[in-house]
Amino acid sequence: MTRKYFGTDGIRGRVGIAPITPDFVMKLGFAAGQVLAHDGIVQRPCVLIGKDTRISGYMLEAALEAGFAAAGVDVMLCGPMPTPAIAYLTRALRLQAGVVISASHNPFEDNGIKFFSAQGDKLPDEKELEIEAELDKGMGCVSSEKLGKAKRLDDAAGRYIEFCKSTFPNDLDLRGLKIVVDAANGAAYHIAQPVLHELGAEVITIGVSPNGMNINNQVGATAPDALVRAVRANHADLGIALDGDADRVVMVDGDGTVYDGDQLLYAIAATQHAFTPLKGVVGTLMSNLGLEKALKRLGMDFARANVGDRYVLEQLKERGWLYGGESSGHILCLDKHTTGDGLVSALQVLSAMRRAQKSLRELVSPLQMYPQTMINVRIKKGFDWKSYTPLQTAQAEAEKALGDTGRILIRASGTEPLIRVMVEAQDARIAREQAQRMADSLI
Numbered sequence: 001m002t003r004k005y006f007g008t009d010g011i012r013g014r015v016g017i018a019p020i021t022p023d024f025v026m027k028l029g030f031a032a033g034q035v036l037a038h039d040g041i042v043q044r045p046c047v048l049i050g051k052d053t054r055i056s057g058y059m060l061e062a063a064l065e066a067g068f069a070a071a072g073v074d075v076m077l078c079g080p081m082p083t084p085a086i087a088y089l090t091r092a093l094r095l096q097a098g099v100v101i102s103a104s105h106n107p108f109e110d111n112g113i114k115f116f117s118a119q120g121d122k123l124p125d126e127k128e129l130e131i132e133a134e135l136d137k138g139m140g141c142v143s144s145e146k147l148g149k150a151k152r153l154d155d156a157a158g159r160y161i162e163f164c165k166s167t168f169p170n171d172l173d174l175r176g177l178k179i180v181v182d183a184a185n186g187a188a189y190h191i192a193q194p195v196l197h198e199l200g201a202e203v204i205t206i207g208v209s210p211n212g213m214n215i216n217n218q219v220g221a222t223a224p225d226a227l228v229r230a231v232r233a234n235h236a237d238l239g240i241a242l243d244g245d246a247d248r249v250v251m252v253d254g255d256g257t258v259y260d261g262d263q264l265l266y267a268i269a270a271t272q273h274a275f276t277p278l279k280g281v282v283g284t285l286m287s288n289l290g291l292e293k294a295l296k297r298l299g300m301d302f303a304r305a306n307v308g309d310r311y312v313l314e315q316l317k318e319r320g321w322l323y324g325g326e327s328s329g330h331i332l333c334l335d336k337h338t339t340g341d342g343l344v345s346a347l348q349v350l351s352a353m354r355r356a357q358k359s360l361r362e363l364v365s366p367l368q369m370y371p372q373t374m375i376n377v378r379i380k381k382g383f384d385w386k387s388y389t390p391l392q393t394a395q396a397e398a399e400k401a402l403g404d405t406g407r408i409l410i411r412a413s414g415t416e417p418l419i420r421v422m423v424e425a426q427d428a429r430i431a432r433e434q435a436q437r438m439a440d441s442l443i
Helices: 022-037 057-070 083-092 125-136 156-166 192-198 225-233 261-275 289-297 309-319 342-356 360-364 389-402 428-442
Strands: 011-014 046-051 074-080 097-101 110-117 150-152 178-182 202-206 238-242 249-253 280-284 301-305 323-325 331-333 372-378 406-412 418-425
Touching (some): 022 057, 022 110, 046 057, 046 083, 057 074, 057 110, 083 097, 083 110, 083 156, 110 125, 156 192, 156 342, 178 192, 178 225, 192 202, 192 238, 192 342, 202 225, 225 238, 238 342, 249 261, 261 289, 261 323, 261 342, 261 360, 280 289, 280 309, 301 309, 309 323, 309 331, 331 342, 342 360, 389 406, 389 418, 389 428, 406 428, 418 428
Parallel strands (some): 046 074, 046 097, 074 150, 178 202, 178 238, 280 301, 280 323
Antiparallel strands (some): 011 110, 097 110, 238 249, 323 331, 372 418, 406 418
């Protein structure tokens, strides 16, 4: 069954345009209250609401609070906090659900709503469908004596800082490292620096002055040039860039080289495997072929999930594995957290460096990333590209030319009338040529 409102990471869109309007979000709070909180186990269900630093968060927080209250659900407010912090706090406080108001790496004009279960997991598709079904029924209100109340969780930041530190080995520290951290003017602006400082690092911060409208604006994981400049200017050893809601990370070494999610996942998994063998790692359809081959050389299996960290999580749980992630910097370490966490992932990379006594460059050096070419081809709505003969012919020829030295991925955009044609190959020229040939067949 197709979801009407939920995408791969909650409900997201431009503020003021459906569905990100105060009336819809209030109805969403009521519907979610009906599905997530009223399980019959607790008499007074309670949910946690957090947000990033977007100016629209105030409005949407109030709307959600009203919706939950109308459903007879108590609300706990924690203000600006990383998305993974809400997952942790929901579980730690034994609440019935967690809600995050954030559009992650999107510009400030956008916003969104995503949910966590009582276990700190992203909601499965079937739960999202249940919420959508409740939305279609319209909004009601419980009797006055059953209305929900709201209170504030004042020590949320301190609780989460201590949790992050607990994921770093007790016998190690970060003394002697100068680290630049870029919080993207987002939800981790008051979290990342204390965590790294209390573990012993000398910390320089950028992107820690949110004003409601500068989240992800030329800073953060989606704009790493700012971090590269800061690392070089301060002669730092490393740089860590988070996105607006701090669930993804990229890192930079002292030379200014940027390391993406595939490379960081390799550093974590390969080091862990050397101490405690791992059965396998989960990536996505977009994970670089070089990552798959490098992990297999070490004796680990590699599985590909659909794009989206929720699908990586599903595969990990199904297979009983611990580590997975996306090229974008969503990394899951299920021995440390229930969801992707940019800061916790960075700490696992730092832990790997300390345990292996190697630099980030040295940790990642066995991984040879394959050159990748991506071409977006605009199509007419309803075009059946999967059965289009010229594309099928071009793809067959490309697969023959690549053999086992490359990989082809053709997929439709989830948000635009585009077909994305991607080719990876050991030879960058061949990747470009084959991708262009398939793209041309669609024109």
